[in-house]
Amino acid sequence: MKAQHVVVGMTLSAMVAVSIPAVSYAQTTEESIQAGSTGSAVVLLQNDLNALGFTVGQADGQFGVKTTTEVEAFQKAHKLTADGVVGPATWKAIDSAVAPMVTKPVALSASSKAAKSIEIKHIYYNNKLITSPYGFTYDSTDYMPIWYVMNTLDKEGFTHTWSGNVWNIIVPNATSQSINYSNIHYGKGSMAIAINGTVVARVIGVTHVDPASKSTTTFMPIYYVEKALDRVGITSTWNGTTWKMTSSGSQGGGTSTSVPYGNVDLRFPAPSSITASSIDSYFAKSAYQGSVGSPLTGLGASFIDAQKTYGVDATYLVAHALFESAYGLSSIAQQDNNLFGYGAFTDNPGQDAGVFPSDDYAIRFQAWEVRNNYLNPGSSNYGGEPTLTGMNVNYASDQNWASGVGSLMGQISASVGLNSSNYQSYSASNAAPAPSSTSEPVYYLNGATATTMANTDYSGLPYYASVTAGQNDMFFGPLENGSFGQSVSELQKYLNSTMNAGLTVDGQFGTSTETAVKAFEAAKGLPQDGIWSFSMWQTYIDPLSNTPTLPAGQSVNVDEIAQGMAGGYVVPWYHIANVGWVDSQYVQLTNVYRVIAANPLSANTSISVYSDTSGTQSIATLHSGDFVVASSPTATNGMYEIQFAAETAATSGGKTPGTLMTGYVSAQRASLSAQS
Template sequence: MKLRRLLVVSTLPMLVSVAAPIVAHAQTTEPTVKTGSTGTAVTTLQKDLNSLGYSVGSVDGDFGPKTLTAVEKFQRAHGLTVDGIVGPATWAAILKSLNGTTTTKSTSTTKPASTTSGAPTTQTAEPTVKSGSTGTAVKTLQKDLNSLGDSVGAVDGDFGPATESAVKKFQTAHGLTADGIVGPETWSAIQKALASGTATKPASTTKPASTTKPASTTKPAPTTSGSPTTPTTEPTVKSGSTGAAVTTLQKDLNSLGYSVGTVDGDFGPATESAVKRFQTAHGLTADGIVGSATWSAIQKALNSGSFTKVDLRYSAPSSINANSINTFLSKNGSPMTGLGQSFISAQNTYGVDANYLVSHAILESAWGTSQIALAKNNLFGYGAYDANPGDDAGMFPSDAYAIEFQAWEVRNNYLNPGGSEYVSPTLTGMNVNYATDPNWASSIATLMNELASSSGSSVSDYTQYPSSTSVPQPNSNVEPVYDLNGATGTTQANAYYGGVPYYPSTSAGISDMFIATLQNGSSGEDVTKVQTYLNAQIGAKLTVDGQYGPATAAAVKQFEAKHGLKQDGIWSYSMWTTYITGSAPTIPAGQSVQVDEIEQGMAGPYVVPWYHITNRGWVDSQYVKFTNVYRVAVRNQTSTSTSIPVYSSSDETQQIATLHNGDFVVAKSASATNGFYEIQVSTQAYDSSGGGTPLTGYVSSQVASLTAQQ
């Protein structure tokens, strides 16, 4: 799901979601499988769905109810026909997702150039092809040139005169040697053009040249007086059609929230499904054929607005409320049911469209059923490295806190002009720095469209960007905290500090705490700090990119020689505290402490909570073991019954609070007395430094159980 940048504002380091390719299991040649199927293809399917966050449970090669549910959720999220049957279109979508899955991790401030504009179809590793070449690389070339407007005619994998002519036109238009040979330089230019959506000639001979109006994915929000992307003079297209008109159709449907997946100019099953959904929603005959009536309806819809262009700083319309959100989630079998008010509260606090927050959580957590969502309250994929997503993903103290954190993060870094990742306050704008997947914005737009439709509204009820009205300001820009009531823990030993270092703020701790020895191959904020220091102290002239390579190692050796140190090119703990941060105060290992707040942060490359130790400061949670904190869990965590009532300690019939599956609570033990657990919780103020109100109450053991949180 992309290079998604999740940056903690102010002095906090970056949290970056990177779509690092993983080994793909699924092949588009896999046989069609469905309920009742068994065998290796089902095993492959189950492994792939699990790795993508659509949990099927155990991988047993048996296509049962859990696998069916996971398939349907995957199909819905990717704009496919939701029939639970895994045929060529679904296999292809799985393969594509595996090669572009988004996970969250910390990285340096630099990134590959291609990640700023999405993952293109072509890769620079494609072989050189020329006149007379045949095969899949030629087919890829032909599809890409067609989608860019340099028509080769039929996509047949045969590099003939038409393909050679199209290549030369492309090369001329992009300042390359027009020799008709497609080597690394031409592949790279095609990759760049696809990522930017730039065609080298008019997309269709029946409409104005592209220079007279912007492409659908980059045009300003449609107005009643502006030109739409799709003129009604477009030719009729249907299943099997290819070319510029199909490319235009795909871009427009994606923009409107009817995801077709990859914009490749090929009218396949995903495009047909999107067309039929659009036709149904607009009262047309759902035949999948795009003629004048459908083109006209698309034009009208574009003039009404696009979910990819909604200004996310405005609140969703009143039809999007706690009740309508919960109803939508419940109808789709999501364990996030019950969190409707949490999405609305995050919208009201940080000024981020609640529909977007819901839709993004659905996309990242597979409707709340992914393992990291269930095990770690991690609804947005923070810290889930591809190599080990289950262990590396960050833990959040509650789903509600994860929602608040996401709203704070996105508003400050992506939606506010001047923010570290700001392009525009829209899904399209966010897609530039948040996602390498070019379909990320349209995937969320599709879900936003579904939620809006289920609530009786449409995109016309949302504020498009740019707007003539004054942008509402958020009620807070302070990072949310999770309040605890009576939590205790024991400090653990630290290899470098002995005890646990504590800091006046989470940001100070993230910046100053020494996590590991820095050497050739290291990366991240600590390396950035060392590089900056070396440039200032010895004029090293290093590129401050957070990458510890040979140049940085050589500069470290030069610094070591100057200070009479062993010249090994390694930045050690003693060098860190002597020259950069100074020594931090510590709490000895084995000491009992009280924890009153939790805040999300980083420790080196990992996303981890930070705990506030009463009368001391903020510490990395990895060095404190809770002694009385538990996660409260319902019996069936993948059901829609995931809300947990809390009853008064003085009147067991009076409900005083409602928890959600996975919330952190304080308790004397995990044993129930007379069918109830006595717990301590706190009302959550999130943005208030004064904290919430401490409460003591009871939870029925018939509804939930307690699991120790370490």
């Protein structure tokens, strides 16, 4: 729903013809009405009486006994003649009483600090994922864009009108007895929610730019929408991320039998009908939030290659990417090539989300991570079986995560005439194919240069033989209650080995770890503040004499990127040629750019690379967001000269991974954006 109150994707002629509920905005009417009167003035009166606590129930436009009784009660309360007739004096008193309820609309700019924790939410109806819009918190209240809620209700035959800041929910085949109009008490707000013409809540509405569509959209508080839907038999649960609506008589569930595709063994390849071309065809035709065609179009070969290399069902990978990235439209997908939500913590998802050097790399990394840590029995996050329901045990706190991804698997499969019976079901006796590789993927660069930066702890930049060694040995900042990540795990291991602390090595710095640190400090004669400082890390866990460093300000060549962690945060690690791996937070790239398609939100996001400036012979195809190297971000004669490398044989025409290439990209098709 746009701020101008136009219902997106629906013309007025397509709406069901019902009366728009009349809501008073302190504008006195001169019409005198009484028992027996009918029409819009009576609807206005009835809605206002409900608002003021004089409950008449459904605003049906019929001035009957109940309305008369409540008018008289209002008149007595305001020291008017209690005759049940609503004339100028009574209208004036009603308008004066209603006026304080009406607040000015709240309009927040895209950069406003008042909208907090802007992140993707998920809306389910009867255990089926319907949509994944962005929501936020404003004034300590959770808000959701109403257009997407409308779309959810549309699945069950509801229709809607929007006029005069009133959202009117039209319930199919409803009678006054089937909707609960009792105890209607609502407070201040610039907008109202009505059911079949009866206003049931006045809410503080907020207009804000929807990060997915980039359009200004109307948001309402989830709590009041939940209460309104409860009146028509739709119950809701909300955990801060997922809104689950359930209609009367429906049951939720999280077992493999109720989760779509929940019993598919994800270690087996998808059926042969799921190909690179069928995936791209699905992307190109997909519709999401009013947009047709996903920016993920062109990545079909990447999903199939990840399946072949790491042994993870490509249908699942596609569904998971769609689920987490809002079909490739989310801000972290667009800005960070982050298709699976890595590091997008609730408090600050945009700032904390991990950066990936390409969408293709993000897909390969996901397949590697999932197979090695979630699908292999005995792995660190194995949930009992290599299925969506098994993954849901440790992958996501949202109990409906598996249902959401499974529903999308069903849509992808249906696009080529398949269903869940065409997939390998899980059985404990399954002998899953061995993956071609268990090694973490890397991203190759051609000619990337950078400058090392100083940090607050080390006199130089530590470098390591592997990313794993760096994650285990490098100090990323003071460790204290609330810290998390590999550094905390190393601390817990150290305390267990040196003083039998008995800590669970979970990477979470809680009260027990703090108590153990204080005991250690007491034993060493240190101030007992419960904080593990850099000097303590340096002295007891990782003496710097064993950690080589590079001086700050040194020019270096970066030839590979791998995704990793720095403390509890997802960050890339860079391989400095002939040196080792370093935390990317302490390296400033100087000639690396993201190649961005002319319309990165469209399905036209593949970018041809040509052998020369004539643009006649294509030698490779990149995807919007890929990291490349360039001596200048300025096009010459309409072409950018770039350096890049073959990443996989499957996505580079059979070339050996790491093969270095130079080519040209049309400035009409793409632009270069500096990547720091």
